Amino acid sequence: MTYRFWCGECGFKTPWGTESEAERGHTDHYATRHAGLRPGGQVETAAKAPAAEGASWVGCTMVAVLGLLFLIIVSACGR
Template sequence: MADSYRYRCGECGHRTAWGSESQGAEAIESHYGRGHPHVVPGGMAEFRRGPSCGGSGCALALGVLVLLLIIASRH
């Protein structure tokens, strides 16, 4: 997943855009160079996971599967 990383500045809360790990690291270093020139870059990195099966989509699929099993067992 190419757009899975975002970095947050430890000084002001600035966030980079979602991107690759190297893009985020470069963006936060650039931010520190412009906004906090005498501070060692810090802050935190966020990692975004891919789409998960949480929510109504999985419940609907599970419901259809159960219904099909019930219909199949009756014949």
């Protein structure tokens, strides 16, 4: 299980990690950005860290580019 804490004062989110890592990041954020306030916000859990946003289109683009390069090489060798 992975965890991510959301700040109750601003849009800050900790990176996905173990519960203790995420909680430490959350309390460190409050100590530096919201000194004097009690940490608040939400905790988000996931079975495992989700893939980075946008990672799926990057993979598809790479496959498409490699496919086009392969077709160019094959057509150039056939002449």
